[in-house]
Amino acid sequence: MNNIFVYCELTEEKTIADVSLELLSKGRRLATELGVKLEAVVIGSDLKNIEEQIFPFGADVVHVADDKRLFPYTTLPHSAIVLNIFGQEKPEIALFGATSIGRDLAPRIASALRCGLTADCTSLEIGDHFENKTQTEYKNLLYQIRPAFGGNIIATIINTETRPQMATVREGVMKKEVYDPKYKGKVKKVDAAAILKDEDLVVEIIDRQMEASKINIKNAQVIIAGGYGVGSRENFRLLYDLADVLGAQVGASRAAVDAGFSEHERQIGQTGITVRPKLYIACGISGAVQHRAGMDQSAQIISINTDPNAPINQIADYTIIGSVSEVIPKMIKYYKSNSK
Amino acid sequence: MSFRIIVLAKQVPDTRNVGKDAMKADGTVNRSVLPAIFNPEDLNALEMALRIKDQRRDCEVIVLTMGPFRAAEIIREAMYRGADRGYLITDRKFAGSDTLATSYALSLAVKKLEPYHLVLSGRQAIDGDTAQVGPQTAEKLHLPQITYVEEVKEVTEKHIIVKRRLERGVETVKSPLPAMITVHGSAAACRQRVSKLLMKYKHARTVTELQNETKDYTELYDQRPYLQLQEWSVDDLNADVSMLGLSGSPTKVKKIDNVVFVHKDSKKLTASDEDIDGLMKELINSHVIG
Numbered sequence: 001m002n003n004i005f006v007y008c009e010l011t012e013e014k015t016i017a018d019v020s021l022e023l024l025s026k027g028r029r030l031a032t033e034l035g036v037k038l039e040a041v042v043i044g045s046d047l048k049n050i051e052e053q054i055f056p057f058g059a060d061v062v063h064v065a066d067d068k069r070l071f072p073y074t075t076l077p078h079s080a081i082v083l084n085i086f087g088q089e090k091p092e093i094a095l096f097g098a099t100s101i102g103r104d105l106a107p108r109i110a111s112a113l114r115c116g117l118t119a120d121c122t123s124l125e126i127g128d129h130f131e132n133k134t135q136t137e138y139k140n141l142l143y144q145i146r147p148a149f150g151g152n153i154i155a156t157i158i159n160t161e162t163r164p165q166m167a168t169v170r171e172g173v174m175k176k177e178v179y180d181p182k183y184k185g186k187v188k189k190v191d192a193a194a195i196l197k198d199e200d201l202v203v204e205i206i207d208r209q210m211e212a213s214k215i216n217i218k219n220a221q222v223i224i225a226g227g228y229g230v231g232s233r234e235n236f237r238l239l240y241d242l243a244d245v246l247g248a249q250v251g252a253s254r255a256a257v258d259a260g261f262s263e264h265e266r267q268i269g270q271t272g273i274t275v276r277p278k279l280y281i282a283c284g285i286s287g288a289v290q291h292r293a294g295m296d297q298s299a300q301i302i303s304i305n306t307d308p309n310a311p312i313n314q315i316a317d318y319t320i321i322g323s324v325s326e327v328i329p330k331m332i333k334y335y336k337s338n339s340k
Numbered sequence: 341m342s343f344r345i346i347v348l349a350k351q352v353p354d355t356r357n358v359g360k361d362a363m364k365a366d367g368t369v370n371r372s373v374l375p376a377i378f379n380p381e382d383l384n385a386l387e388m389a390l391r392i393k394d395q396r397r398d399c400e401v402i403v404l405t406m407g408p409f410r411a412a413e414i415i416r417e418a419m420y421r422g423a424d425r426g427y428l429i430t431d432r433k434f435a436g437s438d439t440l441a442t443s444y445a446l447s448l449a450v451k452k453l454e455p456y457h458l459v460l461s462g463r464q465a466i467d468g469d470t471a472q473v474g475p476q477t478a479e480k481l482h483l484p485q486i487t488y489v490e491e492v493k494e495v496t497e498k499h500i501i502v503k504r505r506l507e508r509g510v511e512t513v514k515s516p517l518p519a520m521i522t523v524h525g526s527a528a529a530c531r532q533r534v535s536k537l538l539m540k541y542k543h544a545r546t547v548t549e550l551q552n553e554t555k556d557y558t559e560l561y562d563q564r565p566y567l568q569l570q571e572w573s574v575d576d577l578n579a580d581v582s583m584l585g586l587s588g589s590p591t592k593v594k595k596i597d598n599v600v601f602v603h604k605d606s607k608k609l610t611a612s613d614e615d616i617d618g619l620m621k622e623l624i625n626s627h628v629i630g
């Protein structure tokens with residue numbers, strides 16, 4: 001069997017993005033289980049010693065394409081390089097972050113290779129498959145697992161025939177874990193100049209304004225998350241008030257984001273951020289599977305909901321049956337009176 | 341030659357407000373109560389196209405949608421807002437297509453409309469949030485792609501300059517034409533229906549829709565041929581059937597699991613002062629907060 005590849009994304013500071021380190025960690029486990037090697041692909045410029053950031057996560061080979069035309073990221077040159085590497089190495093599995101870059105690049109690669117791609121997986125596993133129609137047994141496929149539209153349903157997606165088996169995963173879904181701080185693999189230099197053609201370089205970046213993210217709910221210890229049941233953007237203020245008092249961050253469900261109550265950067269769930277805080281307070285959130293995918297590993301969950309039968313209540317440690325607008329001011333009041 | 345813009349638009353179930361009534365007892369969504377809507381970011385894409393059309397005399401906006409017969413609603417909706425015409429790509433053989441097969445079919449339809457300058461799509465469709473069809477269609481057409489576009493800064497026959505919205509900022513990018521652009525939800529919202537256009541196109545129908553009409557439209561359609569909406573089948577696109585539908589879709593659903601809740605023994609509280617007071621004390625004492 002061929003190897004597992006992870007496309008490693010660079011941050012503005014030319015470090016490997018967290019989401020890629022998380023994927024390397026997952027990739028290492030999968031590679032060990034399958035008895036294959038883990039390979040990383042890094043594409044950018046001024047990448048001296050970049051492999052040192054990658055080896056501790058268990059990469060056996062790091063492909064480095066270093067050329068000043070390769071940073072910042074643009075679609076065509078990066079896909080030309082990835083396709084060149086994949087064409088030679090024929091990966092069994094290829095993983096990309098579900099980021100602005102990964103979601104731009106991975107579908108382009110999948111289309112060129114005519115292979116399947118599953119977006120926003122919440123879990124990746126190895127397993128077998130027996131195809132009844134053709135009576136064929138497939139061993140050691142990548143199970144690409146993600147919530148499916150339609151209630152509380154989780155779908156397992158497979159690719160039986162095409163390779164690589166491709167998936168994107170959001171930041172925070174997989175755990176970042178150093179495999180061995182002293183682990184050393186091989187570096188393979190990619191000759192970018194020989195691969196890039198004029199037609200790969202037609203899109204030109206005229207200007208970039210990047211800012212450090214202001215919202216940092218990924219690492220928050222306490223999160224107050226609001227859903228559609230919060231009712232309005234004004235009511236969302238209550239959540240900020242509570243967050244200020246508790247030193248917490250504010251998150252949101254997709255319905256709340258779609259309704260304009262909150263920014264997209266705060267969305268928690270399968271297509272938002274995955275969080276694991278000490279305490280998650282779900283305010284007016286019903287608890288659809290796509291939302292739970294991003295928060296069900298919280299240590300403690302409090303649900304505030306007018307509906308005693310809201311699905312979120314079933315995974316909550318405390319359920320407060322009541323209205324957000326009544327409960328939150330009381331939480332603020334009694335936190336203040338008790339914390340002195 | 342006129343400046344031709346093709347907009348890819350999809351009809352989707354409205355997943356945004358899947359309320360309690362949309363849930364069946366077994367926990368699955370009752371699709372039949374979900375209204376079918378114009379995918380929100382495709383409306384942003386339509387608006388972007390219409391704004392280019394506003395600036396140029398010689399511009400035509402064509403909508404392409406692939407789906408069941410009722411997806412013809414998307415074409416009419418787009419025409420009420422200013423699109424010139426549209427094509428419904430529909431065939432049983434498309435059923436079960438994943439994003440790869442969908443983009444193959446869409447790319448064949450786009451090719452039929454050569455020469456064009458721009459192909460616009462939404463960033464993603466809310467039924468799957470995959471955001472794959474845009475880039476995959478671009479690859480099949482060998483077009484440069486610019487994803488997550490928020491605003492067009494400049495457009496000529498030869499190139500386009502746009503602003504992209506990324507996770508951590510914005511980028512201004514220049515690309516030669518033809519190009520594929522996927523439009524971000526932060527782009528300008530779509531204009532409302534224009535009543536004059538509503539009057540003009542409200543009888544527009546596809547062949548299949550006409551068959552189900554009781555009224556005889558023959559005379560009306562002889563006078564106003566633009567009311568006839570075109571349907572394209574697999575044969576019209578000269579498509580390779582093995583690249584469509586289930587056989588053309590490398591992703592297969594192995595299984596679907598209902599999520600079984602591990603019921604926690606949750607403490608039930610009310611909104612009363614005693615309960616909230618007690619809760620805050622517990623949280624503080626156990627050092628969860630404070």
Ligand SMILES: Cc1cc2nc3c(=O)[nH]c(=O)nc-3n(C[C@H](O)[C@H](O)[C@H](O)COP(=O)(O)OP(=O)(O)OC[C@H]3O[C@@H](n4cnc5c(N)ncnc54)[C@H](O)[C@@H]3O)c2cc1C
Binds near residue numbers: 285290
């Ligand atoms: C492809 C795809 C991806 C998705 N990704 C995500 C994702 O990443 N994150 C996400 O969150 N969702 C996601 N969703 C949407 C998800 O399926 C649900 O639609 C969404 O999570 C519902 O949000 P909600 O719980 O805020 O709203 P609702 O389901 O409308 O629930 C509102 C809740 O508020 C309660 N309520 C009403 N009034 C009050 C009040 N005054 N006080 C207290 N409670 C009140 C109601 O009883 C109800 O339980 C996705 C869907 C799809 C199809």
Ligand SMILES: Nc1ncnc2c1ncn2[C@@H]1O[C@H](COP(=O)(O)O)[C@@H](O)[C@H]1O
Binds near residue numbers: 379
């Ligand atoms: N069946 C379809 N018909 C027309 N356009 C589509 C179709 N499916 C996807 N698209 C376009 O591709 C975009 C991304 O879709 P998706 O990859 O499904 O998230 C959508 O916003 C549409 O513009």
